[in-house]
Amino acid sequence: MLISIPKYLILFALLYFNSTNAFAQISSVICGNLLNVETGLYDQNVLITFDPITENIIKIDINSNKKIDSKTIDLSEYFCLPGLIDMHTHISEDISNDLINFYTTTQEEQLKIGRVNAEKTLMAGFTTIRDLGVYIAWTDRKLKNEINAHKIPGPRMKISGFYLSIPGGGGDIDVPDYQGVVPDHIKRGITQGADNFEARAETLINGGVDQIKLIASGAVLAYGSVPGNPEMSPEEISAVVKVARQSNTKVIAHAHGALSIKQAIQSGVHSIEHASLIDEEGIQMAKEYGVALSMDIYNGDYINEYGIIEGWPEEFLRKNRETTDIQRENFSKAHKSGVKIVYGTDAGVYPHGNNAKQFKYMIKYGMTNIEAIQSATIHAAEVIGMLDQVGQIKKGFFADLIAVKENPMLNIQVLENIDVVIKGGRLYK
Template identity: 40%
Template sequence: MNGRSNGKPSFLAKYLGASLLTLALPIAAAQAQDTAAQGTVITGARMLDVLTGKMIDNPAIFVDADGRITGIADARTVKWGGNVTHIDLGDKTLLPGLIDMHVHLDSPADIGGYRGLEFTDSFWGMTAVGNARAMLDAGFTTVRNVGSDNRNDIGLKQAIDSGYAVGPRIVPAGYAIGATGGHCDSTFLPPSLEKPQEGIADSNDGLRYEVRRQRKYGAEVIKVCATGGVFSRNTEPGQQQLSEGELRVIAEEAHQWGLRVAAHAHGAEGIKAAIKAGVDTIEHVSLVDDEGIKLAAARVRPVWFSMDIFNTEYTQAEGAKNGVLEDNLRKDREVAQIQRDNFRKAHKAGVKMVFGSDAGVMPHGQIGGQFKTMIDYGMTPLEAIQAATRNGAQALGREKDVGAIAVGRLADIIAVDGDPLANVRELETVDAVVKGGKRVR
């Protein structure tokens, strides 16, 4: 459709009937092009190409009826007919929709500790709808939900995909997998009040079954707890809770089914065991040691660190009021600065990094503030943005769909004032969101 003859651009032909005319012009198109297509064109003052790191002036992004980008051209040199829907984002900078690799949509940040017992079981799924919308409004068009009760993340994904709710694209995990008494188990109630917890197993066969069961009922990623946690009871973050062999069983089973694995791992030994076992992303990574960083940087099968280094200010300021127990706040204080220092070390060592906020520990709509913290601890603005776009798509295995404004990918686009490469805090207040070529109002 964009063939050239004798060095001059050819005119685009019209499809007959209801067929969609697509446009695939280079950014630097020097001649005006006429289109008579039915579709959408999105324009703005400039666009960040996260694959090259270059800022492109006056983009015109053409989108087909399926919400995929068919071409990108210079808006000053192309024309489009009245039958093309025009989304004009004005004097804004366009970026790919952002990707958060670690969220809990059914976890309101202002309800902690035993306060959760005030609410009925279905309450949490209801709150997930508003939290998903808050993340979409914040510019996150794709999120990976790493563990939820009652498969709330899977149900919400189905509701969004079917048009019953508004929110980002969700990569759900269903129930997280872990050991009895570990971080993924129910640890707040006495034995007389507990019931069997799905996802919990204590043998290789049991863990393999839990992988298969989560996939059977809609999980698209497997979440496993390799160490203790900050906000669970009777666990310590540094405590390893699954062996390397057990983690390998989970990773091999998941990979056999075409799923990737995310391992909650604060402690150094659990982190190294997860890396050696073939886990795809390591979550939190708070207490990683030099050996763990070297293992991650050198592993042939890519492993990604997802480090939530922004939420401590919220949890320390608001946690007690929200009902979080002092023991949990103590653990939060102890790991916070160590985690941030290790973020700097891992990035400097060349470890692959993605954006993961642990939204739900803090309010979902505020997570854009993490970009500045990532820069404070060693990243450039471009690297921080790439962590939440290009890198996230690679870690998900979904480079054909999300993570960049590029031909063939879904038209998930956000708009901000100014230049986020000069001031990354522009991403804290997203001005417009387009998902699949349609503006979110």
């Protein structure tokens, strides 16, 4: 007997009863239309069978007419695709123009924020995220462990620990005229000199990070920091990369400015975040070195609108205006040049759960629907080293799947309202 969606909602209500790890474990799902994200084509009437122990897909039958047991979810009227991947989030942070909050918030308070945001992100269809930095160190590690233990609902997390940044740089919370005490944990990654950055990188690796996030250039939402200016030197970036390579750990560079982008690429980083002011030479270098770009081309509009309403510092709003349009122009140029672009939103700068709002911007600035979907599936999976685990619906991959009522190949905005979310063979929505 198939479980239709209305019946599943009843099942969900019965199962949930305030237990965060009580989401329904299912054995299989039948998809009326399953998107092959490599080709952009659909297979019809696909029966996908899961292993509840490994959380993997163990069998895929196309044009199936087999009898199905009572734990099978009927999605025969839906369009199914792999769970999405956001390559740039800050899951334990909420948008705020009051940076002093980071001085006064405890780790437990930030964990509570992170738990809420993790669920919002998962329910938005993002079953994997690359979380790129926390101000209170190891909040991300605690969240990751809770999610992996099924204590809370949330996406698979690739974590970065604390930021690496120079004093007064884009990763240093330095609030003018603040008279209170700045807690030590806010400054764990703030240092100067190649040797000191090496030591900080070793601390991160020993702490279990999946990648290291360094701040190569200035930032938009930081006092006194200029997005176009380099901050970490090539020697400092290279020192971090050297340490990271010893443990096969990837290094991710926040870099707006053209020079800092090229310095980071030459120093051996794996991806560039923002890339707002990238020039033609930088685009060609990214292509030559195989460095992916993660360009958050949606949130400039959000910052401008929300920031004006909330009275954000004019310095922040001005820098946002100076980088938003040119970043989008450079996104188009990089895409046309064949640079690998992955789906990264900087969620936390705008509300978690709205991660899919960037898709329509990627279409507007040059991508096709399938290219945008690939940026959040197979291309993202490759860049985070999970190409054989997530980003596709294949045997042996994690059973991460989402479904919508309309065809995202015709209307990408349907991904802003996901109807069904399955992660690891568990039905979450």
